[in-house]
Amino acid sequence: MENLRKHIEEITPISDDEFEYVRTFFTKKRVRKHQFLIQAGDRVACEYWIANGVFRAFYVDDGGREHILQFALENSWLSDYHAFFYQTGANMNVVCMEEAEVFCLTLLAREKLASDLHKMEHFFRMKVTSGYTAQQHRIISLLSRNPRERYEEFGSLFPDIVKRIPKKYIAEYLGISRETLSRIHPAHRRRSLN
Template sequence: MLHPLKHHIERITPISDQEFEYILSHFTPKKFRKHQFLVQEGNAVPNDFFVVSGLVKASFTNDEQKEHILQFAMEDWWVCDYQAYFNQVNATLNVDCLEDTEVLCLSLVNREKLCADLHKIEHFFRRKSNFGYIALQQRILSLMNNDAKERYQQLLKQHPSLFQRVPKTLIASYLGVSRETLSRLSAQ
């Protein structure tokens, strides 16, 4: 069976088995239990995470202790506090497990080494970054221009499995609506 990371990379660029073994040697597999943190606000962020199995959320808690969810990440997705990771500063986000989760951890040193050694991987990460910028822009524009119903329908269309895996209170937080509003939207 094809390794999930190899399959993920090969959707952007082909790699040989030998190249993949070299790439994989730069990752560290880790398992986390539900409610454990991959990244915790105020701490260093030594790794980027590729989700092999499970589900996590990246969130920010404001001064009023209101949680704002930036991202959910499930199988085949990457997640991190990228500002902290790339700038080597302490995290402003929390990334915690909503399910038992298995990830592949990639340090910034190993990422830079892989990019220097293999043009294919540098290309892969550049394309992944581009996709991430586009997704972030679309999310911001959706929050600015779409009403709650449109945001709900868009999320349901793009990621229907989230609604079976994520508590409704967290879906509501991600959409920027109350739990009651989400209940009304899902009843329509």
């Protein structure tokens, strides 16, 4: 859990006693590759902090096509946030792509933590604020850039993700069809044809 402390301290200093209190709110969970953390329709009990491993959160449309909302690597937070905050059934699926260890935080625990410790309220505000500005950037990119530009921009912004996630999922995240991905990235087409 030492990494969670480091992660919090990127935003706000925290004393030993405070961190001892913070850690009591989390429950550890191991997740195997291909295992679902959230399935569409489920009640979403938790937000997850990823200690290690890789996940993707995706929506499946009426035609059965997958659309990726988020990739989550170590040190990131993940949930179906609408379902989590409003306590409705999940709209998303979250699946494990690399064996993982996560720490679960229920909504009740999260709100109590934020209410008990002003610095944790601050921490959560800062995290959601940076998520908000990153999403604004993504929306502008979806509206204004063509598929090749989006693919190149993603590669320059998130080199760590590109190294660990198959290209077909990155294309889904960027709203790029397989045909277009093959034009952008001929190596992908060659592998697909073999």
